[in-house]
Amino acid sequence: xxxxxDSYRVIQADENSTIKLEGALRLSGMEEYAPIVDxxxxxxxxxxxxxxxxxxxxxFLNSSGINxxxxxxxxxxQKQNIQMIVQGSxxxxxxxxxxxxxxxxxxxxxLKWE
Amino acid sequence: MITLYxxxxxxxxxxxxxxxxxxxxxxxxxxxxxxxxxxSADFLADYFSTFFPAADQESDEINQRDELRGTVSYIxxxxxxxxxxxxxxxxxxxxxxxxxxxxxxxxxxxxxxISPKQAExxxxxxxxxxHEDSESLYLQTLEQNAExxxxxxxxLGLLSMINDYGAKLSWKLELLPLEIxxxxxxxxxxxxxxxxxxx
Numbered sequence: 001x002x003x004x005x006d007s008y009r010v011i012q013a014d015e016n017s018t019i020k021l022e023g024a025l026r027l028s029g030m031e032e033y034a035p036i037v038d039x040x041x042x043x044x045x046x047x048x049x050x051x052x053x054x055x056x057x058x059x060f061l062n063s064s065g066i067n068x069x070x071x072x073x074x075x076x077x078q079k080q081n082i083q084m085i086v087q088g089s090x091x092x093x094x095x096x097x098x099x100x101x102x103x104x105x106x107x108x109x110x111l112k113w114e
Numbered sequence: 115m116i117t118l119y120x121x122x123x124x125x126x127x128x129x130x131x132x133x134x135x136x137x138x139x140x141x142x143x144x145x146x147x148x149x150x151x152x153x154s155a156d157f158l159a160d161y162f163s164t165f166f167p168a169a170d171q172e173s174d175e176i177n178q179r180d181e182l183r184g185t186v187s188y189i190x191x192x193x194x195x196x197x198x199x200x201x202x203x204x205x206x207x208x209x210x211x212x213x214x215x216x217x218x219x220x221x222x223x224x225x226x227x228i229s230p231k232q233a234e235x236x237x238x239x240x241x242x243x244x245h246e247d248s249e250s251l252y253l254q255t256l257e258q259n260a261e262x263x264x265x266x267x268x269x270l271g272l273l274s275m276i277n278d279y280g281a282k283l284s285w286k287l288e289l290l291p292l293e294i295x296x297x298x299x300x301x302x303x304x305x306x307x308x309x310x311x312x313x
Contacts, residue, residue, distance in 0.1 A: 026151070062188075062271075063270040067259055067265070074256070074257065092184065093184020094184055096176060101253070
């Protein structure tokens with residue numbers, strides 16, 4: 001599955017267990033984030049054992065988007081049996097500043113830097 | 115009547131470089147204007163980042179210019195999103211953002227009007243932001259937000275500037291003596307750029 005607009009792209013791969021986000025996500029509030037939230041919820045509710053979230057090419061994310069990612073991580077944490085990997089890039093400013101918070105929400109989450 | 119929260123200082127025009135962008139709130143509906151927040155934020159970021167050196171592109175580390183660009187873009191975008199979202203629709207006061215560049219720090223100032231009712235809830239949030247531990251407040255906000263199905267406001271924008279970017283926030287709230295009571299809110303964000311390089 002793929003969501004694509006002029007400014008961002010969300011791609012699912014590896015039998016849906018990898019989600020890749022690209023571009024700039026600055027949508028206005030939760031209503032506009034709904035299609036992405038739905039995609040995240042489907043992944044959490046499927047029977048995957050491991051989820052990889054690839055953010056390396058996500059150059060901008062606003063705080064509403066940070067909230068969406070955080071909620072996704074909390075839902076995975078609540079499932080207790082899903083392994084979570086987040087791939088980030090040190091070259092993207094917001095990631096260096098804010099990604100560590102996802103690990104605080106879910107200490108078993110693996111943060112892989114590139 | 116003017117009330118200040120945190121260490122709010124007015125900028126006096128000296129030799130520092132600054133940029134200001136103003137928006138007339140009545141001109142275009144909020145939804146259509148949303149894209150402008152990102153464009154304006156990127157413009158401020160691109161403009162000011164040229165004052166900082168770009169380092170070796172081969173390095174794995176982020177260079178100072180890209181870090182500054184990303185940081186200015188994030189903060190300016192969040193401030194504009196808030197200003198557009200909470201601006202009092204009955205007021206025709208313009209919304210504006212100003213960014214000042216000093217040798218060792220940056221100052222963002224965003225002004226918009228808010229309703230007296232909005233000002234009450236804002237004052238509560240300001241007290242939390244000024245006096246509570248930012249990391250606990252951040253995690254607590256994320257956990258609380260995750261329990262809500264419908265969320266109008268994440269409450270993360272200003273908090274992330276403090277917690278993730280080490281910014282210092284302060285506010286000026288001014289009650290205007292008009293027929294319809296109106297508050298003018300200025301949010302000030304100060305960010306150290308020590309070590310970013312020469313200006």
